Amino acid sequence: MNSPGKQVHDLDGIRILDLFAGPGGLDVAAHFLGYKSIGVEWDLNACETRYAAGLPTFHADVRVMRKTRFDEVPESVDVLTGGPPCQSFSVAGRGAGRRALKTVEDFLHRLVAGEDEATIDKELADLDPRTALVLEPLRWLLKAIETKDRSPYRVIILEQVPTVGPLWEVYRTLLRSGEGRLQGIKYEAECWELKTEQFGVPQTRTRAVLIARLPELGAVTALEATHRAFELHRGRRGEAPAGLFSSGAELPTGKRPWVSMADALDAASKLPNSPVNVSRLRTGGETKFFVVSNYGSGGDPKKRGKRLSTEPAFTVTGKISRNRIHKVGADHEAERGDRFTIPEAGVLQTFPHNFPWSGKDQSQQVGNAVPPRLGMHILGMALRDSAPSDGELTAAQSWPPVPQPTTDALRRIGCGDRSTCPPDSHKVSRRRSKPSP
Known part of the structure; x- marks a missing residue:
């Protein structure tokens, strides 16, 4: 495994190109599996x-990188991954992407058929820009x-919210066909919904995933779940019985119980120099709390869902810092509400407990990311036909230290003189200070 703090950053030996890379969910997964990656990311805070x-x-x-800077991508890259922005497709959003599914499907076919890309770009201007980004992996x-002097990617991995599943099915059909601009290059391809x-x-989150690879790598094998699914039995949390915080459900043969919020946070808090401190949530030596969602439940925006600390978290979104945490005492009465810290939210996404979150909008960075543990399972099956080992998963709890000179060198690679960065992305807004009284 290469340590991020010790790599020679000349971009040699990089195999994975991660589009829409965010703060690095898939890159973290790749690191712990021993692969080098590079990401394309427009948000300066995530960078x-x-x-x-x-x-x-x-x-x-x-889009700019593909059109004008494609030659900067290392020639060693043979794996393309991408999780396009989900906001326009998410059920929590306004649905522009969901309404445009058939339109996007038509664009996918037209791109492969060889229609003029300038014409396609002009028509794409009528779509939500984030919706159009789902076409980028194909492009x-x-x-x-x-x-x-470039070769087709040997492996392609895409993930998105479940509503994008029908588009991944179109990708699968096109990649298997080898038609049009694919020039006879056919892929073995499969797609699934994964929980x-x-x-x-330690959270419930469903993702639509596509894995495609060239035939010489063999058929794509389905990922095998390692833990039981979480089936929510909604009840009145305020009238909980004494056994509320223990799970006595029978487990499917060979499946581990789900990882709860308490399990994940307790484990992270015990690691050396951990920023995760659950002492504020402990009662009688146990971590006991419940979380009130920022989102409505059952179609009622005023009715907030609740999850117990013995259950997985709600889907971690960019609004996780708004979720209220209520400590539970011996009589099961909720005490004053609290919030998850950024390191705690990161742990619920399975980032290392000491991952160096930086920049602004950190809760949004956490919520937008691919959970690294899920990424390890996906990359493991796609690249080597095996799930991550227990040793790899254990190692993924902690992130190696990165010297400041390495960070500075990467910033020079990523931003350089800033002339190739997204317009205005480095602009600093200055608020006019109030006059002294």
Whole structure:
């Protein structure tokens, strides 16, 4: 395994290109599996976290990078990954992407058929810009196929919210076909919906995932869940019986129980120099609390869902800092509400307890990320036909220190003189100070 703090950052030997890389969920997964990666990310705050973590990064728009800077991508890259922005497709959003699914499907077919890309770009201007980004992985593949001295990616991995599943099915069909601009290059491809808690992530989150790879790598094998699914039995939390915080449900044969919020936070708090401190949530030597969601439940925006500390968290979103945590005493009466810290929210996403979150909007960075533990399972099956080992998963609890010179060098690679960064992304807004009284 290469330590981010000790790598030579000349971009040699990098195999994985992560589009829409965010703070590094898939890059963290790749690191603990022993693969080098580089990300493309337009948000400067996420880039600052990546630089602090020692993750090579292009601070760029994936569209601009594809059109004008494609030659900067290391030639050693043979794996393309991407989780396009989900806001327009998410059920929590306004639904522009969901309404445009058929339109996007048509664009996918038109790109492969070889229609003029300038015409397609002009028509894409009528879509929500985030919706159009779901086309980018295909456009990057076509660019690689049609660029001299480049080879088609050997492996392609895509993930998104479940509503994008129908588009991944279109990707699967097109990649298997080898038609049009694919120039006869066919992939073995499969797609599924995966529940994060079934892979040891202490939250419920469903993702639509596609894995495609060239035939010489063999058929794509389905990921096998390691933990039981979480089935929510809603009840009146304020009238809980004494056994509320113990799970006595029978487990499916061979499956581990889900990882609860308390399990994850307790384990992180015991690691050396951990920023996670659950003492404020402990009663009688046990971590007992419940979380009140920031979102409505059952179609009622005023009715907030609740999760117990013995259960997985709600889906970790960019609004996680708004979720109220209530400590529970011996009589099960909730005490004053609290909030998750950024390190705690990161742990619920399965980032290392000491991951160096940096920049602004850190809760948004955490919420936008791919859970690294799920990423380890996906990358493991896609690249080597095996799930992560217990040793790899244990190692993934802590992030190695990254020297400041490494962070500075990565910032130079990612931003350089800032001329190639997204417009105005480095602009600092200055508030006019109030006059002294």
